[in-house]
Amino acid sequence: RVIRVKDMLLNRILAMKVVHDHLLKDEVNIHRFIHEAQVGAQLQHPNILPIYDVGILSSGHAYMTMAEIKGDSLHKHITAVHNQTSLAEWRDTTDGWNLHRLVSAFHDVCKAIAYTHQRGVVHRDLKPKNIMTGPFGEVLVVDWGLAKVITDHELVASIDTVRSESGAYETAVGSVNGTPAYLAPELVTNDTRAANALTDLYALGVILYEILRGKPAYHGNNIYQIMMQIASEPQPGFGSDTPTDGKVQGLEVNNETGPVTYRGAALPLALVEVCNKARARDPNDRYQSVSELVEVIGQWLDGSRRHQEALALVDEAKGMNGEILTKQTRAAELAEQARDLVATTLPWQPSDAKLEAWRREDEATALRTEGMLKRFQQV
Secondary structure, three states: OEEEEEEOOOOEEEEEEEOOHHHOOOHHHHHHHHHHHHHHHHOOOOOEOOEEEEEEOOOOOEEEEEEOOOOEEHHHHHHHHHHHOOOOOOOOOOOOOOHHHHHHHHHHHHHHHHHHHHOOEEOOOOOHHHEEEOOOOOEEEOOOOOOEEOOOOOOOOOOOOOOOOOHHHOOOOOOOOOOHHHOOHHHHOOOOOOOOHHHHHHHHHHHHHHHHHOOOOOOOOOHHHHHHHHHHOOOEOOOOOOEOOOOOOOOEEOOOOOEEEEOOEEEEHHHHHHHHHHOOOOHHHOOOOHHHHHHHHHHHHHHHHHHHHHHHHHHHHHHHHHHHHHHHHHHHHHHHHHHHHHHOOOOOOOHHHHHHHHHHHHHHHHHHHHHHHHHHHHO
């Protein structure tokens, strides 16, 4: 259970995670809890929830303290974006979330997991509900209770925990840890390979699928139905609720590099291809590191940002064209009015009689100059 507490020494509000009563007598569970705290404390990254302390309360309960998160899960934002989106276009939610922002948050998650893999840590339970977002753009990967430390002599400054010293608390052979809908196929079949960086990468691919599609790739009435689908059925596509052969089916592609539509809303083909590669059934067909995924998602975000900037410039130019036309039309009208006034004024009349004509001539000249400057800005 998680409770809200106050750090009396530093005068700050924290979240405290406390072991349930029925787990206190199980040494394995206590070691897992301490392991989670030690992993979280040693993973220092802006997109990973910081752990501050671990210990035993006077009641005998094991606890850890961490930063308090004020926000919602990525799962909630995914649902909100898809509920807001019409059959013809993506729309922003009332709190400013859209497809681009979801992918940006996903990019932050990928950067965090790439970092943990370099430190020798596999999360093993990546899903939108374990990704929290804050009101100031924070994106945090949480719940490291199933994290696995992979011993590798090539890793620099690898994570060291109570479970690193003994194999007594390693996951038993044949058991499955994690949320079924996000498990890699090799973890639910007879394949004896254990969780590793590529199984985390697969889970990220399923999260991206959920961002694009609005719901998990696999779903059923119970965990056994879901695991059977993962073990025996092809990867679900994007255009149907039924599994497909993994190709981009049920989608309309406007051109070779253009957008894909799902239910009439634009779905970037590049992201569809990235998603399919990340969740390939054969681990050898996936990206071979989360760092690769970070790079390709970053490239898409950069391209998307430049595309949006270009559209804004086009809209601005269209507005300028209308503004230039208005100025030129008004300048012509004023010039004509000035000529009419001059024609009705005799040369020998005083300057006061000619002031209005001169004023209109000056205004017409100013408007023509402003129009020319606006046109130069478009070039």
